[in-house]
Every structure is written in structure tokens, then in C-alpha cells.
Amino acid sequence: MKIRLLTIPMRICIVVNEGRAGKILRRARELGIRGGTIVPAFGTVRNRILRYLALDTYERELIIILCSQADALRVMPILYKEFRFNRPNKGIMWSQRLGSILGCVPSQAMVDAGVDPGTPAVTDMAADPGIVHPSGSNPTSADSGVANPASINEEERKFMSSTVNEATPVPIQPEGAIKTPHAMVITIVDRGKADAVLEAARTAGSTGGTIIRARGSATGETVTLFNLPVEPEKDTVLILAPTAIEKKIVAAIYQSLSIDQPGAGIIFTYPVASVYGLHGID
Template sequence: MKTDHPQYALCVFIVPGDKGSRLVNYMGELGVAGGTIIPAKGTSSDKWMQRLQLAENHKDLVFIAAPVDQSNQLMKQVASHFKFEKANRGIGFVMPLQRIVSKAGQAHKKQPTERVNEDMQKYQAIYTIVNLGDGGLVVKAAADAGAKGGTIIHGRGAGDGETAKIFAIELEPEKEIVLILVKAEIVDEVCAAILDTVDLEHSKSGILFVQDVISAYGLVQ
């Protein structure tokens, strides 16, 4: 007998370092339990912030899987509760999931779904995995091409011979992953600028990939 399972989307939040646990707890109050919090470093391309040494600060990167038909409303509630419309309070976006395995071990595959509105096609997420210390170069190259800051995550192994995993990609301790959210219209330019700077194609020292964003909140225009 075939059972219909809910389809899922990935809610991603970047918030100040003391807010990740609160956000996960609030999502639990809204009916979505669980989540993953990863310490990260926020960056800003704002020159005044850089002069005040406030351009880099501790952030929590939070991943929470939610039913796709509830994800947009959940994101709105979180954005309102944590006041994402104010500067430096946080941003959030939703990405489609092709496949998720539940705690019960059942694999749920994504079914084709329509976007809620055209605004949801405005942004895409660029992920770049580079050698440790090159994350800042990626952010600067992206900023020069029109991006507004980014988030740098340091890979660290759990023990001898082990590696961290993000999106099922093994991330060795000497690597960094850079997450940058940009308007879809400049994705090609930003990717080209990053590749020109860190030369991933020839050095084989990392990887760059782009993922669609369903909706986004709290972004600086």
C-alpha cells in the first residue's frame, strides 16, 4: 500500500551567535522539531563596518527541514519574531530538497512543486569550498561583482581520519565553505569573479555550486 509523505524544504537561517538555539526552540513551538546549528563567521562589504571592525562577527548557521507547504509561512513567522527587517538581526531563506531521510529511516523524494510567486525566483545561494584562509578572498571577489557579504564556515573533523560533512560533501579541517546569497540576475558574474580569484578549475582545491532559493527574508537591498 502506497503512503503519501509530506514533501520537505530546507529552511536556512543566519543569525547572531546567541540566537541559534532560540530560533530552533521557536520553530519547535511552531510545530517543527529539530535542527542543526553550525558556528560561522559573518562578513560585510560595508566599508564603514570594516573600519569599525564590525564587519566580521560570530554567527549561527541554522538548518531546519520543514514541510514545503508550510515553509514560507514558517519563514515569515520567524522573520517577524526575530525582527529580520532590522539590520544585523538575521536573514533566512528556503531551498528545495530533492531527498530527505526521516528519523524513522524512510526516504522522501521531492515532487515537482510550483513556486509561490515570482519574487521567489530572485535569489540563488552560491556555495564555495576553498582552502582554509581563502574564504575572505571569495567574499571580496563576490562583493566586487555585486554581492552583499557572505558567511564563512570552517570545516573541522570529528577525530583522526574523520571529516565534517555539509550537504553530504566531505569538508576536511583545512577547508572553508562560503555561503553567499545573491540576486539571480548577477549569479553568473559573481561565480565568474570567484572562479577568477581562487581558480578552482585548475587548482582542484575546492568546488563551487549554486542552489535555487524558494524564498528569502531579511536581505539587505
């Protein structure tokens, strides 16, 4: 069985007001991106009067796109300009380096450029093809059974140094991206506690966040109602913050919501590669 992994895989996330996601995703497809996923979400506004009137949340949409790093560097600056993320309340956009992607088709732009974005094909996969070794694995090891996702195809290395039009170089820091390093802080708590998470984060310097509705499935959380299992509803809170205050935000949420107690929730963070659309931050 042959398996090819996308080298330097990335995830692009875009949060916009309700009704704009479809247009942005269509434009991304025109730029060569194969597709994406739109998730309903809620945004927050930092305004005391609106909060007092219970009008400080509004419906938003989260776009998730999986692609190569070369495509992310090429597409994100274009979306930033065309959809005016440099203006307040137009949305935010960020990207994250992933370990590996299976099932992600190369963009049309890379195909047109004659670039094969996959690592060398691997045969005789292990019994479970869903297990992909992280970038630290040895791609030549006989027992690893999978290519190293970190190994960069030489053609893609050249492609990453230029757009499809080779006369225009791709900058290391994409145009329009915020220079300050950022991290994503994600908190999963019981439904109704998202406001407490955001309030705790604000005390540590956060300016807002995005809420996604979810369901829990941890052992011991499922309850029975009329002999039917009911999974508790959850709030997933996404907070994009400068790395300088990342630990302060995590500590504030942890202490305020007693995350150390069983079933109180979980917090995790990850570094962000590029950020667009946050205002008041250089």
C-alpha cells in the same frame, strides 16, 4: 521494509548573530517544527574602516531545519515577523526545495490537522535503503523500489492551500519574502581564502556572505604529520545573491582563485525558494 518519504521536502536556513539561534529554534518547535541543527559560522560587514582594523567579521549561527513545504510556508512568515528580519542586522532566512528526506518526522501542526505528509508506503525496498530515486523516477515501476517524492498527497495539497486555520490562506509568495529571485553560491576553499572569495564576489555585486569552518577529505589532500593523517582545514563560503548577478559572482570567484587548478576549490549554486531579511533588495 516500509519507507515513507516526506512530500515536497524543504530546507530552511537561518543566519543570525551568535546567541539568537537557540531562541529561534525553540520558537520553531512551538510552531510545530520537530527540531533543527545549529552550526557555528562567521558573518561579514561591508565597511572599509572595519576591514582595515580587521573587525569586519563577527560570529554568527546557522540554523538548518528540514520540513515539508507546507510547514515552511506556515512557519517562515511567523519567524520573520516575531524576530524582526525586516530590520537590518537581525539575520537572513531562506528556503530550498530538496529531492527527498528520510527520517524527518511530520510537524505536530500537520499531525493535529490529520494530514499524512508522506508518500504512499513502499515495500520490498532495494538492498541499499539509502538510495532514493529523484523526482523523475517512476513510482509505479517494479524495479524502482521507491515512491516518487514529487507525488503529492491529496490531503497535503489541500493543507498547503491553507494554514492549520483553514480560514487563513497561505500565499504563493509568503508575506515578507523578497520578490527578486535569488540563488545560493557556495564556495569551498582552503582555510584562509574565504576573504579572497568574498572580495572577488564583492567586485561582481555581492554585499557579503557567511563563512563556515570545515575539513577536506578529497583523495590526495591528506598529509601526514608525525605519522598521523591530517586533513586540511577548509572554509565554506555561503553567498546569497540575486539570480541576475549569480553568474557574474561565480565567474569572479572562479577567475580570482583559479578554481580550474586541482585542489584550488569548488563552486556550486542552487536556486532559493523564499528569501527574508536582505535589505536594499525588493
